[in-house]
Amino acid sequence: MSGVLKRFRFMAIFAGVMSLLLWFVELPIVYILNNENWESNVKWIPIVHGYVYPFYVFTAIHYSVRARYDIKKMIFFILAGTLPVASFIAERRALRESRQS
Amino acid sequence: MVSRVNLSKFRKLVSTLSVALLLITIFIGLGIWQLQRAADLQELQKPVIDKPAISLLAIAKPSVALAGSAPNRIVKFSGSYGKTFIAPNQKGRENNRESWEVGIFEIPNTGAILVAREISATSGPRNLLPSGPVAIVGRLMPHQNEDRAVFTNEVNVLSRLDSALIADKTNLPIFDGFVIVQTEAISGIESRLKLISSEPARSTVPGYYWQHISYVVIWWLMAGVVVFLPFYQKFKKNEDSETDLRSRN
Numbered sequence: 001m002s003g004v005l006k007r008f009r010f011m012a013i014f015a016g017v018m019s020l021l022l023w024f025v026e027l028p029i030v031y032i033l034n035n036e037n038w039e040s041n042v043k044w045i046p047i048v049h050g051y052v053y054p055f056y057v058f059t060a061i062h063y064s065v066r067a068r069y070d071i072k073k074m075i076f077f078i079l080a081g082t083l084p085v086a087s088f089i090a091e092r093r094a095l096r097e098s099r100q101s
Numbered sequence: 102m103v104s105r106v107n108l109s110k111f112r113k114l115v116s117t118l119s120v121a122l123l124l125i126t127i128f129i130g131l132g133i134w135q136l137q138r139a140a141d142l143q144e145l146q147k148p149v150i151d152k153p154a155i156s157l158l159a160i161a162k163p164s165v166a167l168a169g170s171a172p173n174r175i176v177k178f179s180g181s182y183g184k185t186f187i188a189p190n191q192k193g194r195e196n197n198r199e200s201w202e203v204g205i206f207e208i209p210n211t212g213a214i215l216v217a218r219e220i221s222a223t224s225g226p227r228n229l230l231p232s233g234p235v236a237i238v239g240r241l242m243p244h245q246n247e248d249r250a251v252f253t254n255e256v257n258v259l260s261r262l263d264s265a266l267i268a269d270k271t272n273l274p275i276f277d278g279f280v281i282v283q284t285e286a287i288s289g290i291e292s293r294l295k296l297i298s299s300e301p302a303r304s305t306v307p308g309y310y311w312q313h314i315s316y317v318v319i320w321w322l323m324a325g326v327v328v329f330l331p332f333y334q335k336f337k338k339n340e341d342s343e344t345d346l347r348s349r350n
Binding site: 030036043046047049050051053054057061065068070071074075078 | 307309
């Protein structure tokens with residue numbers, strides 16, 4: 001279980017950081033500032049974010065199955081990777097629950 | 102009693118299957134859409150091969166919106182310049198901002214079209230456009246929708262290259278779009294111009310190729326998750342009931 005939890009926590013933090021960068025750095029530069037020079041410097045963000053999320057989904061499903069979560073909680077954990085802060089909340093919750101059990 | 106239980110189970114199964122099928126269809130459709138966008142993006146990056154110059158009148162008519170195949174074609178026409186304007190803050194080579202000298206070009210008995218003649222050396226219009234018959238060869242571009250400069254009522258300044266802005270400045274019907282000059286000849290002698298980059302106009306697909314491919318992966322993965330979840334729910338129920346039985350015993 002500890003390996004599964006570690007993998008999930010790592011991916012939750014990684015996906016959370018990438019979401020923050022996407023929402024608060026890349027999107028404002030592309031759609032608000034319209035600065036083409038800055039845009040070329042941040043073009044890696046949506047690409048990395050796009051590939052990190054599927055790995056996050058795999059670890060979230062793996063962890064949810066091991067933790068015997070019900071289907072609603074599993075869906076919450078899967079979708080948490082799409083919002084900037086939600087994956088950090090999921091990571092904290094997973095850690096708390098694993099300590100309690 | 103048994104048939105009622107079976108009926109409710111059957112209804113539940115049908116509704117679950119319907120929702121799952123709907124979601125799978127949506128996710129697979131979104132994946133295919135992203136794949137199409139990635140293909141479009143790749144297509145847009147290919148170089149455009151110019152076809153031979155064609156008469157403007159063969160592909161465009163005054164007061165009629167440009168047909169989809171017309172933009173980017175190299176066109177030729179002759180006539181004379183009318184009023185002159187400056188179009189500031191236009192995007193030039195290597196994304197440099199430049200002011201363009203633009204004239205209303207009148208084709209006798211036909212119509213008028215905006216012609217971006219050259220990069221302007223001065224901030225104001227020079228009003229030195231050649232008089233008399235002029236032959237133009239240039240790239241036909243779609244009209245600009247967004248102002249490149251702050252809109253102003255200042256005479257002789259065009260905030261964007263759009264025939265709508267010059268409707269009251271000529272008596273002739275106006276062609277949609279504008280032309281960027283590649284060659285200009287007066288009585289057979291080619292003018293020496295500081296030519297504007299006439300790279301073909303490209304419609305853009307936001308994002309990057311590998312970004313769209315990653316979204317294809319995500320959408321199809323979501324379709325896979327929807328297939329997996331009902332099985333997981335059944336597995337979870339069986340496991341819970343087994344645990345319940347064990348705890349009772």
